[in-house]
Amino acid sequence: MCNEGYTVGGVTHTFESVLDAIGGTPLIRLRRITAGLTTPVYLKAEFLNPGSSVKDRAALGMVLAAERDGSLRPGGVIVEGTSGNTGVGLTLIAAHRGYRAIVVVPDKSSPEKLAALRAYGAEVVVTTSAVPRDDPRHVSQLAARLARETPGGWLADQYDNPANPAAHFDTTGPEIWEQTGGRVTHFVAGIGTGGTVSGTGAYLKKAGGVRIVGADPATSVYGGGDGSPYFVESVGHYLHPQTVEDNWPLSYHRDVLDRIERIGDRESIGTVRALAREEGLLVGGSSGTAVAAALRIARELGPDDLVVVLAPDSGRAYLSKYFDDDWLLRTGFLESPEGPRVADALR
Numbered sequence: 074m075c076n077e078g079y080t081v082g083g084v085t086h087t088f089e090s091v092l093d094a095i096g097g098t099p100l101i102r103l104r105r106i107t108a109g110l111t112t113p114v115y116l117k118a119e120f121l122n123p124g125s126s127v128k129d130r131a132a133l134g135m136v137l138a139a140e141r142d143g144s145l146r147p148g149g150v151i152v153e154g155t156s157g158n159t160g161v162g163l164t165l166i167a168a169h170r171g172y173r174a175i176v177v178v179p180d181k182s183s184p185e186k187l188a189a190l191r192a193y194g195a196e197v198v199v200t201t202s203a204v205p206r207d208d209p210r211h212v213s214q215l216a217a218r219l220a221r222e223t224p225g226g227w228l229a230d231q232y233d234n235p236a237n238p239a240a241h242f243d244t245t246g247p248e249i250w251e252q253t254g255g256r257v258t259h260f261v262a263g264i265g266t267g268g269t270v271s272g273t274g275a276y277l278k279k280a281g282g283v284r285i286v287g288a289d290p291a292t293s294v295y296g297g298g299d300g301s302p303y304f305v306e307s308v309g310h311y312l313h314p315q316t317v318e319d320n321w322p323l324s325y326h327r328d329v330l331d332r333i334e335r336i337g338d339r340e341s342i343g344t345v346r347a348l349a350r351e352e353g354l355l356v357g358g359s360s361g362t363a364v365a366a367a368l369r370i371a372r373e374l375g376p377d378d379l380v381v382v383l384a385p386d387s388g389r390a391y392l393s394k395y396f397d398d399d400w401l402l403r404t405g406f407l408e409s410p411e412g413p414r415v416a417d418a419l420r
């Protein structure tokens with residue numbers, strides 16, 4: 074056995090329901106793409122949640138809070154605007170607890186995500202992603218209207234629901250602290266609603282002054298970009314800065330972050346491909362963004378530091394995109410169809 078990790082391996086858990094299997098994900102050390110670095114980098118493997126993403130945690134936290142405060146009643150309807158993963162989390166919880174689920178998704182979501190939502194029994198409504206937040210066709214506006222107009226409707230409202238960051242303060246943060254034996258010095262995560270980085274970050278900061286780093290697509294406005302579009306899904310904001318400043322998500326606590334690293338699509342995609350081929354970890358585009366940022370940070374650090382980077386979801390949802398050479402050619406990330414190996418030039 075060569076288990077040099079901080080966690081206790083080999084424990085077989087038995088859960089009384091799928092909901093109990095949410096969270097408790099392993100930390101996996103990155104060994105090959107960290108070659109030449111002295112700082113250990115561990116990946117928090119959130120794709121191992123039952124719904125295959127970190128959003129199971131926020132979904133469970135929000136549903137339990139709504140059940141407690143009475144805004145979601147037995148037989149009610151869970152409604153949410155989401156790029157997919159929150160919808161999967163909410164829908165699997167809805168299935169388990171006997172709620173209906175209506176999920177509004179932007180049209181840039183991958184077909185695999187929509188199919189997964191339907192597989193769990195969600196009613197999926199697709200809307201345009203190219204409109205500002207105050208447009209009635211925008212994901213969040215449309216979801217809010219459907220929640221109002223559906224009898225028994227409850228809007229999960231992940232962007233502004235305090236139970237979203239709280240779920241990470243209560244679970245993700247303590248897990249990372251415990252798994253590293255308090256040795257973690259830097260935590261890196263992408264910013265979508267901001268729930269993950271804010272909640273986990275607030276806990277780790279309080280526990281031991283951990284430095285909190287946001288990873289953001291280069292043109293996203295969180296990190297000071299111009300708001301022009303980018304390919305990586307579920308992280309950043311790509312609308313006009315003015316629009317976003319006016320509607321900054323309440324789930325995003327800017328004061329928790331010590332810095333934001335801006336990562337371009339090419340670097341994110343190159344990194345996810347390297348994670349699959351060199352580490353055996355098939356993760357999504359936003360994990361590429363986060364790991365690219367973590368590697369930048371780790372390059373500045375030494376052997377006494379320890380970086381934890383959160384990988385929100387699995388690469389299975391993006392096989393027809395970042396892992397597909399035809400898609401890379403169509404989108405201009407590759408210039409010549411010289412065969413699969415050419416994709417390695419992305420790195």
Ligand code: PMP
Nearest residue numbers: 158265266267268269307359385
């Ligand atoms: N990556 C993926 C794949 C996601 O689904 C999300 C959630 N939208 C994020 C990153 C960002 O997480 P958060 O909303 O907690 O900031």
